[in-house]
Amino acid sequence: MLNTGIPLQFFIILATIMFFIGVYGFLTRRNLITILMSVELILNSVNINFVAFNRYLYPDNLQGHFFTLFVIAVAAAESAVAIAIIINIYRRFTTINVEDVDEMKY
Amino acid sequence: MEYNFTYTIWIALVPLLMFIFIGLTGHKYKPAISGILGTTGLFVSTVLSYITAYQYFFVVGKVNGAYEKIPAFNVTWLNLTENLHIDLGVLLDPISVMMLIVITTVSFMVHVYSNGYMKGEKGFHRFFAKLSLFSFSMLGLVVATNIFQMYIFWELVGVSSYLLISFYYERPTAVSAGKKAFIVTRFADLGFLIGILILSFNTKTFDFIQLTDPNGAAIAQGSGVAFMGLSVMTWSLIFVFMGGAGKSAMFPLHIWLPDAMEGPTPVSALIHAATMVVAGVYLVARLFPIYSISAPEGLLVVAYVGAFSSLFAAIIACTQFDIKRVLAYSTMSQIGYMMVGLGVSGYGGHEGLGYMASIFHLFTHAMFKALLFLGAGAIIHAVHTNVMNEMGGLRKHLPITHITFLIACLTIAGIPGLSAFFSKDEILTAAYHHNPVIFWTQLFVAGLTAFYMFRLYFRVFWNKEPHYHHTPHESPLVMTIPLMFLAAASIFAGYIPFSEFISSDLKPFETEIEWMPVASLSILAGIIGIVIAFILYKKESSLPDKISASFKFFYRWAFNKFYFDELYLFVTKKIIFRFISVPIAWFDRHIVDGTMNLFAWITNAVSFEIRGFQSGQLQQYGYAFISGVILLILVFVYIFTF
Numbered sequence: 127m128l129n130t131g132i133p134l135q136f137f138i139i140l141a142t143i144m145f146f147i148g149v150y151g152f153l154t155r156r157n158l159i160t161i162l163m164s165v166e167l168i169l170n171s172v173n174i175n176f177v178a179f180n181r182y183l184y185p186d187n188l189q190g191h192f193f194t195l196f197v198i199a200v201a202a203a204e205s206a207v208a209i210a211i212i213i214n215i216y217r218r219f220t221t222i223n224v225e226d227v228d229e230m231k232y
Numbered sequence: 233m234e235y236n237f238t239y240t241i242w243i244a245l246v247p248l249l250m251f252i253f254i255g256l257t258g259h260k261y262k263p264a265i266s267g268i269l270g271t272t273g274l275f276v277s278t279v280l281s282y283i284t285a286y287q288y289f290f291v292v293g294k295v296n297g298a299y300e301k302i303p304a305f306n307v308t309w310l311n312l313t314e315n316l317h318i319d320l321g322v323l324l325d326p327i328s329v330m331m332l333i334v335i336t337t338v339s340f341m342v343h344v345y346s347n348g349y350m351k352g353e354k355g356f357h358r359f360f361a362k363l364s365l366f367s368f369s370m371l372g373l374v375v376a377t378n379i380f381q382m383y384i385f386w387e388l389v390g391v392s393s394y395l396l397i398s399f400y401y402e403r404p405t406a407v408s409a410g411k412k413a414f415i416v417t418r419f420a421d422l423g424f425l426i427g428i429l430i431l432s433f434n435t436k437t438f439d440f441i442q443l444t445d446p447n448g449a450a451i452a453q454g455s456g457v458a459f460m461g462l463s464v465m466t467w468s469l470i471f472v473f474m475g476g477a478g479k480s481a482m483f484p485l486h487i488w489l490p491d492a493m494e495g496p497t498p499v500s501a502l503i504h505a506a507t508m509v510v511a512g513v514y515l516v517a518r519l520f521p522i523y524s525i526s527a528p529e530g531l532l533v534v535a536y537v538g539a540f541s542s543l544f545a546a547i548i549a550c551t552q553f554d555i556k557r558v559l560a561y562s563t564m565s566q567i568g569y570m571m572v573g574l575g576v577s578g579y580g581g582h583e584g585l586g587y588m589a590s591i592f593h594l595f596t597h598a599m600f601k602a603l604l605f606l607g608a609g610a611i612i613h614a615v616h617t618n619v620m621n622e623m624g625g626l627r628k629h630l631p632i633t634h635i636t637f638l639i640a641c642l643t644i645a646g647i648p649g650l651s652a653f654f655s656k657d658e659i660l661t662a663a664y665h666h667n668p669v670i671f672w673t674q675l676f677v678a679g680l681t682a683f684y685m686f687r688l689y690f691r692v693f694w695n696k697e698p699h700y701h702h703t704p705h706e707s708p709l710v711m712t713i714p715l716m717f718l719a720a721a722s723i724f725a726g727y728i729p730f731s732e733f734i735s736s737d738l739k740p741f742e743t744e745i746e747w748m749p750v751a752s753l754s755i756l757a758g759i760i761g762i763v764i765a766f767i768l769y770k771k772e773s774s775l776p777d778k779i780s781a782s783f784k785f786f787y788r789w790a791f792n793k794f795y796f797d798e799l800y801l802f803v804t805k806k807i808i809f810r811f812i813s814v815p816i817a818w819f820d821r822h823i824v825d826g827t828m829n830l831f832a833w834i835t836n837a838v839s840f841e842i843r844g845f846q847s848g849q850l851q852q853y854g855y856a857f858i859s860g861v862i863l864l865i866l867v868f869v870y871i872f873t874f
Contacts, residue, residue: 153854161850228848 258357420478427471480512535575542568584736682761
């Protein structure tokens with residue numbers, strides 16, 4: 127068996143740390159680009175979980191790996207859209223500070 | 233022999249089509265064309281009515297010596313349940329056919345006359361459209377097959393009367409007169425509706441044929457149950473009569489009729505003299521078998537209300553100076569006569585003389601009163617005033633109007649040989665045999681009638697000639713021809729043997745004039761009235777003023793219409809408005825509206841407070857979302873551990 131060194135818990139802890147760093151960044155950063163990066167972190171923490179569980183619990187199946195590939199592809203597309211939106215926001219407000227973009231209120 | 237009477241619906245529908253057509257397109261062409269259109273429409277109706285009358289009375293109506301009630305046309309308009317359905321249709325029986333003749337004849341004459349009288353007025357086409365609407369409603373009313381259809385058309389004539397009274401809508405008096413007429417009659421119609429509901433609840437039918445069948449189930453039902461000493465049937469018929477009294481301007485619901493004279497004079501002639509105001513009489517006549525057989529007390533109410541109204545109106549008429557108001561009170565008085573005729577009548581054969589006489593008087597009255605009003609219109613047209621003090625000596629200037637007006641005055645005064653003599657005499661005969669008190673009252677009223685009509689006549693056509701701004705001139709032919717036609721009708725209508733056609737039980741009977749004592753007394757009363765008027769008003773004299781001064785108090789009382797308008801104002805404004813309407817309005821404004829406003833205010837305030845949640849700040853939403861998720865996780869992990 128390949129899984130001699132690192133136990134499954136380590137992967138989960140890593141993923142949890144990454145997830146909360148992402149959440150923290152999402153909630154505290156004011157720059158839209160940074161927020162986007164935080165979202166990517168959250169997505170990737172989930173990817174790690176997928177791969178790790180697949181590897182440790184069902185080593186004969188590959189669904190977890192493929193799911194991760196799909197998530198990466200979708201995340202790439204989503205980033206493209208998000209960046210397009212950010213560029214438009216910049217043109218409209220000449221800023222990418224999320225606190226100044228509050229026209230949706232009331 | 234069967235004869236198809238389906239075409240009779242067109243008698244009513246042609247004026248309706250004319251109303252719609254003129255009303256929608258009248259502003260697009262010359263006013264004169266809408267006048268011609270309206271008149272033509274009415275002419276068609278008139279011809280159809282005469283054909284119907286000929287067919288009904290002389291060809292097919294009579295079966296085994298009695299006239300039948302023929303349902304010529306019937307559709308179910310509202311089918312609510314199997315027993316409760318409202319039909320619309322045409323019912324032919326002697327009185328409805330007779331009314332068709334009266335309405336179409338007078339209406340046609342008025343249409344012709346209006347072409348001259350209303351010439352150059354603003355809203356000429358509007359006038360003709362409304363006249364057609366009125367004709368339609370009135371024709372629909374008289375041919376109604378059931379009491380509910382009658383009620384529908386009853387309201388329609390009320391509306392068209394309102395529209396025509398306030399025809400000169402720039403004049404505030406005309407507008408308020410229209411409103412007054414509408415509200416008073418509408419109030420009376422409330423009684424009518426209650427009456428209909430009680431009546432049809434007890435008899436389980438709206439249909440006139442079933443209701444008035446003397447051997448039918450309807451009359452037998454309901455008369456047993458008693459409430460406050462009178463049977464339920466009697467109560468319902470008294471309520472129905474309330475509606476009739478409102479429309480026919482009977483005391484105490486008469487207050488609208490004099491004010492209704494604000495409308496154009498042809499309207500007064502058509503609606504407020506000949507047709508609509510006799511709808512109440514027609515209603516009682518229509519339901520007469522029920523009144524007579526199962527509600528004699530109701531009939532007594534009709535008789536006394538009629539007698540009192542006729543006396544009351546005749547006294548007021550003697551003191552008025554506006555010629556149209558004199559005629560209005562005279563109308564009220566004559567309708568009182570008709571009500572008396574119905575009230576003192578019995579059912580069947582010679583007992584039903586009063587019934588026949590009442591319808592007969594309705595017929596002759598329509599002719600001579602329309603003539604009087606149209607004559608008054610011609611006078612007003614010539615001198616541009618309603619007040620008789622500003623008139624006098626007009627016989628030289630208006631020869632045709634003068635002669636026709638004289639004929640009408642002689643007719644209404646009951647001079648033998650003219651139509652009203654016959655009809656009035658038969659009412660008096662019926663009263664003489666049934667109720668002496670009413671007989672003497674009506675005899676006195678006959679004298680008063682002659683007096684006030686000849687007061688009007690002498691005052692306008694003789695007396696001293698005032699200074700006119702321009703010499704009065706005779707009206708054009710289009711106005712005088714109806715006058716001449718109606719004058720001829722006033723003379724000869726009395727020779728129609730009415731009892732051959734109309735009787736309470738539909739069987740013809742014979743009548744003859746009772747010269748002693750009834751006819752001779754009524755002639756005497758008429759002549760006395762004329763002579764007094766001749767002495768007082770033929771030449772200018774100070775005698776009338778002296779007489780009125782010696783009865784100062786009573787004169788003032790009568791001159792101000794016995795202060796009935798003021799009484800009504802007091803009751804409505806000071807009592808009903810102050811003690812009922814104002815508190816209800818307060819309740820509505822503060823309690824009902826207040827509750828609703830409170831809800832609105834709470835919603836508003838709460839929304840204002842919580843609107844900060846919707847900050848537009850992306851990250852606040854994020855916080856809320858994530859805290860919610862964490863909270864849910866905690867809940868599901870520690871509390872709902874399945």
